[in-house]
Amino acid sequence: MIPFLDLKTQYLSIKPEIDEAVLKVLESTQYALGSEVFAFEEEFARYQSAEHGIAVNTGTSALHLALLAAGIGPGDEVITVPFTFIATVAAIAYTGATPVFVDIDPASYTMDVTQIEAAITERTKAIMPVHLYGQPADMDPIVEIAQRHGLVVIEDAAQAHRTEYKGRRVGSIGDIGCFSFYPGKNLGAYGEGGMAVTNNPEYARTMRMLRDWGQEKRYHHLLKGYNYRMDGIQGAILRVKLRYxxxxxxxxxxxxxxxxxxxxxxxxxxxxxxxxxxxxxxxxxxxxxxxxxxxxxxxxxxxxxxxxxxxxxxxxxxxxxxxxxxxxxxxxxxxxxxxxxxxxxxxxxxxxxxxxxxxxxxxxxxxxxx
Missing domain, CATH: 3.90.1150.10 (Aspartate Aminotransferase, domain 1)
Known part of the structure; x- marks a missing residue:
């Protein structure tokens, strides 16, 4: 049998490092967020050429928080594509906003940039291109259109760790980039995980609060937040795997x-x-x-x-x-x-x-x- 994916072989190739990293977390008892997660945030954000990384429990959560940080809510519209994993659209719906679709380019399978402007209405607040299969969307026209219309660009980079567009790492080209660390991804956790990256400090601050019950200081809740924290064990595992x-x-x-x-x-x-x-x-x-x-x-x-x-x-x-x-x-x-x-x-x-x-x-x- 030739499997579609072989996670066991990969684990065995780095087993001593993974086991040591996991045991370190168990000994530290920092199971939710903690030093390993914070270190991974810095390392992965730097890897993707972004200033801030916000680690969360899934890629879907990263998309959800990115939209909320950008002020997307009921009555708003977000332009994206229908050829994607359903989480792209679910995250938009979670905010109360409406997904608006444009077709894909038949060569790249990513957003057809020539269709974007026709889909923009007075309710459009964001464009969410999907970097599909490891290939980037055509970002320059997307960013140019967004800037001209005052829209936010949120990159769904769940399948695009290390992907580059014209020499630039995706995720840091738009306003916020969102990654998944689902086990089968190019950089996969041993469970669930996700991250949003951004160069905007206010977006980063808002997403950090939203992932941890809306608090910036323990038991002082500034926002109505969520329990979207990354586990310490996943942070430690992902730090090891990022090196490879x-x-x-x-x-x-x-x-x-x-x-x-x-x-x-x-x-x-x-x-x-x-x-x-x-x-x-x-x-x-x-x-x-x-x-x-x-x-x-x-x-x-x-x-x-x-x-x-x-x-x-x-x-x-x-x-x-x-x-x-x-x-x-x-x-x-x-x-x-x-x-x-x-x-x-x-x-x-x-x-x-x-x-x-x-x-x-x-x-x-x-x-x-x-």
Missing amino acids: LDQWTEARRSHAAHYDRLLASLDIKTPIAMPYSYHVYHVYAIRSSERDRLKTALHKQNIQTGIHYPVPVHLQPAYADLGYQSGDFPHTEQVSTETLSLPMYPELTFTQVNTISEQVRNILNTLKAA
Whole structure:
């Protein structure tokens, strides 16, 4: 079996450091926030070229607090994309604001910047681009439009640790950037975790209060806050793993390049790294009109795959109240029926990439001949 993700192999490769870090927290008894979390905030913010990091319990919480810090609330609108994990839209809904969708660019799978201005109304307060699959959205036009209309830019960077746009680390290009440390992410915790980064000290101060019951001083609550604190153990684990992220990212990029070479002649679309992009390949998503049959056949060959994402948010029953219909976002809808994510993680071997690619070739040839 070639797994879609192999977290155990990664853990074993750094086990002594992880175990030591966890035991250190257990001995310190700093289980919620604490020195390891605060150190990780500084280190990760610096890694993403931001001045402030606010560690929280999930990436969704980071998005929620970013929106609240920016003053987003009931009656406001936030422009984003329907081709994303549902947390992007859920965080907007948590504030009482309304998500407004624009379609994706069919090459990058990120926000089509040419559609943004037509979606802006007098109620629009923010733009939330999603850096999908490890590829950045086209940030310069987004920031320019936002500045011209007085809007906040909140980057959903949940899949974009180490991603760069024109040489700049994402998360620090807009007003606030939000990251997830869900276990399967390029930088993943051993549980849940998230972080917001910003260069705005007032946003940072507000988010720090909101994550900890709205208090800046213990038992003195300035805001109606939440229990969104990061666990000390996760902070310690993430500090260890951050030291390996450059190495792991280069391994992902090497695997992607190898996939690209082996799959180039097939009747599929491999990922396109845009000219402005340092792509970190959170997932390696190919496109095929035979997606479902290809997925089934690969599973029979003991190769696990994933689909990110089979149903766009605007067609999810949970968000039917937004009033969108099938056909509203044609690029999103077509991509959602064709994408298939192949195994992608640093510990993947070239032999495994060869095997996966050979099976993709054989299956597609068989389907073509049928």
